[in-house]
Amino acid sequence: MPSKQPLIIDGKSISVKVKESLVPTIQKLKKQGVTPGLAVILVGDDSASQSYVRMKEKAFEAMELFSETFRLPEMTTQPELEQLIDELNREDRFHGILVQLPVPENLNELKIILKIDPGKDADGIHPVNLGRMVLGVEAPLPCTPHGILMLLKYSGIDPKGKHAVIIGRSNIVGKPIANLLWQKRALGNATVTLCHSRTKNLPALCQQADILISAIGQPHLIDRNYVKDGAVVIDVGINRVDDPAARRGYRLVGDVNYMDVIDKVAAITPVPGGVGPMTIAMLISNTVYLAEKSIQT
Numbered sequence: 001m002p003s004k005q006p007l008i009i010d011g012k013s014i015s016v017k018v019k020e021s022l023v024p025t026i027q028k029l030k031k032q033g034v035t036p037g038l039a040v041i042l043v044g045d046d047s048a049s050q051s052y053v054r055m056k057e058k059a060f061e062a063m064e065l066f067s068e069t070f071r072l073p074e075m076t077t078q079p080e081l082e083q084l085i086d087e088l089n090r091e092d093r094f095h096g097i098l099v100q101l102p103v104p105e106n107l108n109e110l111k112i113i114l115k116i117d118p119g120k121d122a123d124g125i126h127p128v129n130l131g132r133m134v135l136g137v138e139a140p141l142p143c144t145p146h147g148i149l150m151l152l153k154y155s156g157i158d159p160k161g162k163h164a165v166i167i168g169r170s171n172i173v174g175k176p177i178a179n180l181l182w183q184k185r186a187l188g189n190a191t192v193t194l195c196h197s198r199t200k201n202l203p204a205l206c207q208q209a210d211i212l213i214s215a216i217g218q219p220h221l222i223d224r225n226y227v228k229d230g231a232v233v234i235d236v237g238i239n240r241v242d243d244p245a246a247r248r249g250y251r252l253v254g255d256v257n258y259m260d261v262i263d264k265v266a267a268i269t270p271v272p273g274g275v276g277p278m279t280i281a282m283l284i285s286n287t288v289y290l291a292e293k294s295i296q297t
């Protein structure tokens with residue numbers, strides 16, 4: 001059992017530091033007549049997606065950046081959506097474009113992402129940018145994985161030589177964070193195990209983790225049986241569970257049973273207030289980066 005108090009990794013305050021670090025670049029761009037701008041496309045009325053998009057809008061407003069949300073009906077067709085992306089690709093006021101995922105089932109997610117100009121890919125999920133990331137070439141990085149690296153950096157946790165175990169193989173979290181953590185670069189050089197729904201004996205693998213990252217979307221799956229003494233635990237899950245006592249009728253919980261593991265860990269992210277705010281900070285960072293790139297010759 002770790003003798004020291006665990007470090008509660010405060011994503012809210014670290015996200016503020018990341019956003020503050022962008023201010024000089026934003027001011028420089030504005031002096032050149034460029035306000036970094038983001039187009040957000042939201043298809044359908046999934047309430048979690050709506051709330052994420054509202055948070056993104058508010059964050060851009062608070063940073064005095066430009067954003068516009070295009071809210072499309074659930075029944076939007078693939079050609080209609082692709083036509084909108086084509087138009088946004090051509091509009092100079094948007095340096096970044098984001099399609100909130102998941103999209104309704106009748107739409108083809110890959111074809112949508114492929115439509116986005118890689119030079120405007122605020123989410124860093126276009127295959128060109130993911131390919132650049134894998135090759136270790138500069139690119140906008142996927143926001144949540146990039147945010148996790150920043151949480152580690154600002155908490156003084158260097159993954160080098162550590163065993164990172166990741167649960168979940170999604171395109172926007174599991175696959176890219178696994179890749180970033182083993183790369184030969186700052187905040188990389190870890191040894192990585194990627195677990196998923198078919199992994200056998202998940203608790204035993206997780207117990208070997210110096211850094212355990214859960215991104216599976218199963219409320220409180222990870223209890224103390226999955227956690228090694230002194231581990232760093234990063235909880236990417238944001239799960240809605242029914243709670244009649246809560247104002248909205250639900251509350252948000254992570255993949256990790258925080259109270260069950262807290263006395264074992266060296267550091268842990270809370271939910272909410274851990275990874276979530278970082279995803280938005282890195283979206284701002286990517287938009288500013290893309291705006292800078294857009295005026296470089």
Ligand code: GUN
Pocket residue numbers: 098099100101102123143144172279
């Ligand atoms: N849905 C959940 N997280 C994300 C994200 O980071 N980007 C997009 N586009 N959709 C999401």
